[in-house]
Amino acid sequence: MITLSDVHKSFGPNRVLCGINLSIAKGESLVIIGGSGTGKSVLLKCILGLVRPDKGIITLDGQDVTRADRDAFLARFGMLFQGGALFDSLRVWENVAFSLLRGRAALPADQAREIAIEKLRRVGLKPATADMFPAELSGGMQKRVGLARAIAAEPEVIFFDEPTTGLDPIMAGVINALIREIVVEMGATAMTITHDMTSVRAIADKVAMLHDGLIRWSGPVGDLDSTPDPYVQQFIHGRAQGPIESVR
Amino acid sequence: MIGTLQNGLAAIGRPALDGLAAIGRITLFAFSVVSHLLRPPFYPREFLTALVQIGWFSLPMVGLTALFTGGALALQIYSGGSRFNAEAVVPSIVAIGMARELGPVLGGLMVAARVASSIAAEIGTMKVTEQIDALVTLSTNPLKYLAVPRVLAATLAVPVLVAIGDSIGIMGGWLVGITRLDFNSAVYIANTVDFLEFWDVASGLVKGAVFGFIVALMGCYFGMNSGRGAQGVGAATKSAVVAASIMILAANYLLTEAFFTS
Ligand SMILES: Nc1ncnc2c1ncn2[C@@H]1O[C@H](COP(=O)(O)OP(=O)(O)O)[C@@H](O)[C@H]1O
Ligand SMILES: [Mg+2]
Numbered sequence: 363m364i365t366l367s368d369v370h371k372s373f374g375p376n377r378v379l380c381g382i383n384l385s386i387a388k389g390e391s392l393v394i395i396g397g398s399g400t401g402k403s404v405l406l407k408c409i410l411g412l413v414r415p416d417k418g419i420i421t422l423d424g425q426d427v428t429r430a431d432r433d434a435f436l437a438r439f440g441m442l443f444q445g446g447a448l449f450d451s452l453r454v455w456e457n458v459a460f461s462l463l464r465g466r467a468a469l470p471a472d473q474a475r476e477i478a479i480e481k482l483r484r485v486g487l488k489p490a491t492a493d494m495f496p497a498e499l500s501g502g503m504q505k506r507v508g509l510a511r512a513i514a515a516e517p518e519v520i521f522f523d524e525p526t527t528g529l530d531p532i533m534a535g536v537i538n539a540l541i542r543e544i545v546v547e548m549g550a551t552a553m554t555i556t557h558d559m560t561s562v563r564a565i566a567d568k569v570a571m572l573h574d575g576l577i578r579w580s581g582p583v584g585d586l587d588s589t590p591d592p593y594v595q596q597f598i599h600g601r602a603q604g605p606i607e608s609v610r
Numbered sequence: 611m612i613g614t615l616q617n618g619l620a621a622i623g624r625p626a627l628d629g630l631a632a633i634g635r636i637t638l639f640a641f642s643v644v645s646h647l648l649r650p651p652f653y654p655r656e657f658l659t660a661l662v663q664i665g666w667f668s669l670p671m672v673g674l675t676a677l678f679t680g681g682a683l684a685l686q687i688y689s690g691g692s693r694f695n696a697e698a699v700v701p702s703i704v705a706i707g708m709a710r711e712l713g714p715v716l717g718g719l720m721v722a723a724r725v726a727s728s729i730a731a732e733i734g735t736m737k738v739t740e741q742i743d744a745l746v747t748l749s750t751n752p753l754k755y756l757a758v759p760r761v762l763a764a765t766l767a768v769p770v771l772v773a774i775g776d777s778i779g780i781m782g783g784w785l786v787g788i789t790r791l792d793f794n795s796a797v798y799i800a801n802t803v804d805f806l807e808f809w810d811v812a813s814g815l816v817k818g819a820v821f822g823f824i825v826a827l828m829g830c831y832f833g834m835n836s837g838r839g840a841q842g843v844g845a846a847t848k849s850a851v852v853a854a855s856i857m858i859l860a861a862n863y864l865l866t867e868a869f870f871t872s
Binding site: 412436445 | 651736739740741743744745746747748749750
């Protein structure tokens, strides 16, 4: 269970988050939607402690995340970054197995490699990619390696920042199904950022829309189409006209 | 008129204040790097990679720098010495000059240009592409994983580079001495060996270690604090080289003061 209460974050004069209140139950899949630059990535980074909120409290299972033991806390999380964020000095399999090869419960290299290849297969990549370097892969393939790395240690909570951006529709479908499967089978809690309405419907239990630094709307995915909220309606139908200014 | 003057002064004063604040942050950064040196986890593979990158691949550059410097030094000392009929001091002054000053300082500056820039650019790129954030989420301390191995490698490798540079520089002086200045090879070598003291060489090596530490520290610091985008990485790289060079020269003065005035 993750809760955010009254979370604020500004970068200089740029007020990005202005009082976010949100909660995600264990084993739930929350999808965050909202225009580009509204602070969705910043929101995830605040929870992970990569960005320090100016104000507000974030808790995991009732405990303030800033007080928790960092290593134990982070070990429960997996994150797919928007740009992949693969380590370009390491081979693909070493990226995927990064956390398996290190730390107290470090696995031997050949065993970690096997797990990495299995995770790569799950995101639709052939074993031959394991020995390549990230720079040799296309953007969509890098994204999938990032996804494999995020799920490699089988974390309890997984954050996906635009998992299907840059993928073809078929691969996007595969990834959507994979995320759903991770939530259902592994019982993981997932928080996904996406602009892709197909993804939203495939992945989400619950949807939250971020606009102007606030959670504009949140509710079960089933209520998404019937909500009268004009912001949500404009967003899900991709209309240029509406309360959300299209020139920003 | 006054306005322009004020603006001009402000343009100098603001960076000066920022510079002082940066020195404070760099000092704190240095302390945390040192404090992590002895605490596990250790990353031997990153350390070895850094050692090869910083030590081995800098050899040709340091060698060439020393060779030309030693040669030029011999010519200068010969022409300067001839004013006092003291041409015979060439071998010993070349050796002392290389070992105490030029070997470590020029070696350090060349390494600053090559290594501080590449470390800053690499770590800066990792920062702007969120790789540093990714390290954190994978329960790895970026300071330990990126900075500690590089700083340790540079601190150990640069003295060795300096020792090699000293030898090649002295050889450059000898080469010029016997080919251009009519020195007898055996006499030149005997003079070099007889007058060079242990501390002449050792002080240069200590300087080398300090300069190596400074170079890697600056590369890591500016890389990890890189601004956003390609421009941020470019600025970080430039700052790392400038800061490392100035700090090397300042540290050189302070160390010389400490070692050779009594
Ligand atoms: N490290 C940072 N420094 C300064 N500004 C930032 C930083 N990270 C994000 N921002 C700003 O915060 C805003 C939200 O960014 P982001 O969360 O990446 O948007 P998105 O919703 O598209 O993921 C943007 O205006 C961006 O410029
Ligand atoms: Mg984003």
